[in-house]
Amino acid sequence: MSTVTLALTGGLIGAGVCAAAYGLRRPRLVERLAPRPQPGRASQQPGEARTHKIGNRAGHLWAHVGIPGPRMTSLLAMAGTTTEAYRAEKAVATGLGILLGTALTTLGAWALPGWPVVWLLAVTLVAACFLAPDLAAYSAAAERRAELRAASSALADLTVMGLAAGAGPTGAVTSVLQLGQGPALVRIRESVQAATVRHRPVWEGLEDLAAATGVRELGEVAASLRLGGTSGARTRTSMTAKGQSLRARELAEAEADAHAATERMSLPTTLLVVGFLFLISYAALGHITAGF
Numbered sequence: 001m002s003t004v005t006l007a008l009t010g011g012l013i014g015a016g017v018c019a020a021a022y023g024l025r026r027p028r029l030v031e032r033l034a035p036r037p038q039p040g041r042a043s044q045q046p047g048e049a050r051t052h053k054i055g056n057r058a059g060h061l062w063a064h065v066g067i068p069g070p071r072m073t074s075l076l077a078m079a080g081t082t083t084e085a086y087r088a089e090k091a092v093a094t095g096l097g098i099l100l101g102t103a104l105t106t107l108g109a110w111a112l113p114g115w116p117v118v119w120l121l122a123v124t125l126v127a128a129c130f131l132a133p134d135l136a137a138y139s140a141a142a143e144r145r146a147e148l149r150a151a152s153s154a155l156a157d158l159t160v161m162g163l164a165a166g167a168g169p170t171g172a173v174t175s176v177l178q179l180g181q182g183p184a185l186v187r188i189r190e191s192v193q194a195a196t197v198r199h200r201p202v203w204e205g206l207e208d209l210a211a212a213t214g215v216r217e218l219g220e221v222a223a224s225l226r227l228g229g230t231s232g233a234r235t236r237t238s239m240t241a242k243g244q245s246l247r248a249r250e251l252a253e254a255e256a257d258a259h260a261a262t263e264r265m266s267l268p269t270t271l272l273v274v275g276f277l278f279l280i281s282y283a284a285l286g287h288i289t290a291g292f
Contacts, residue, residue: 072137078213079140080183090133097129145215147184152217153250154180155188156224156243163236169225173202188218201226217246 068076068086076086101122155176162172174196177189188209195205206222209215224242228235 072134074212075137075141078144079137080144081137081140086133086137089136090130093129093132094126097126100129101126144183145213147182148187148213148215149217150250151180151182151184151188152215152221153243153246156221156239156246159225160236160239160243163239169228169231169235170202173225220246 067090068083072086073083076083104122104125105118155173158176158179159169159172162175163169165172167175173192177185177192180189188206191205191209192202193205195202195208203222203225206218206225210217210219210222220242221239224238225235227238
């Protein structure tokens with residue numbers, strides 16, 4: 001095995017270890033409490049603006065091809081990303097993948113054994129760059145759905161407090177949504193306001209949002225409000241039960257995630273122990289195999 005192959009293998013292994021360590025790191029309290037920038041308000045650096053402009057020009061090609069499709073369009077709406085930004089990002093990522101794949105096929109024949117391996121790695125690299133914006137959209141959509149689920153539980157609990165203070169069902173929900181901040185509560189507030197403008201009950205706005213985002217917790221909160229109707233006492237009883245069930249569900253999901261993380265961490269620990277045992281027994285195994 002040549003020195004270039006060893007260096008390339010070591011670099012790839014090191015990059016994988018660094019990426020895994022960054023992905024498994026626990027965010028600090030400051031990062032959790034820091035306000036998230038709203039989409040479209042962040043200032044762009046000159047290099048980022050130039051890249052975005054190039055991506056917008058090349059992104060029109062994806063529009064003629066029919067990218068994104070209907071499913072990806074709804075996913076982008078859930079993630080809070082515009083179609084133009086998605087096309088620009090996909091164009092830039094695909095161009096970068098083609099450049100890296102071309103460089104790999106040009107220089108990889110000197111370090112890697114055989115052309116099939118080089119072409120396989122190049123095609124894998126281009127495919128990964130092409131699918132990177134889709135994976136980012138899936139991750140952002142999953143994060144937004146988790147925020148909506150947490151906001152549904154908070155909405156149920158705070159609505160019960162508003163009903164206990166003497167407000168009606170519609171007034172309690174509206175007053176709660178006026179106090180909250182964040183993308184999830186803003187989206188719920190817009191849905192409720194749209195239903196109010198159309199002279200529809202607030203639970204119909206929540207049901208529309210639940211159908212558009214696929215968050216069933218919002219549909220359950222809307223069903224509790226519909227069950228209570230205009231009666232504050234019945235709405236308070238149903239919302240109290242719904243808030244308790246949502247909190248119990250969130251606690252069970254958090255506990256399941258903690259157990260899954262513990263099980264995932266057992267594999268690296270086992271590999272470390274096996275590697276350590278192999279290291280301390282390598283000399284003895286060498287002497288034993290040399291004696292036969």
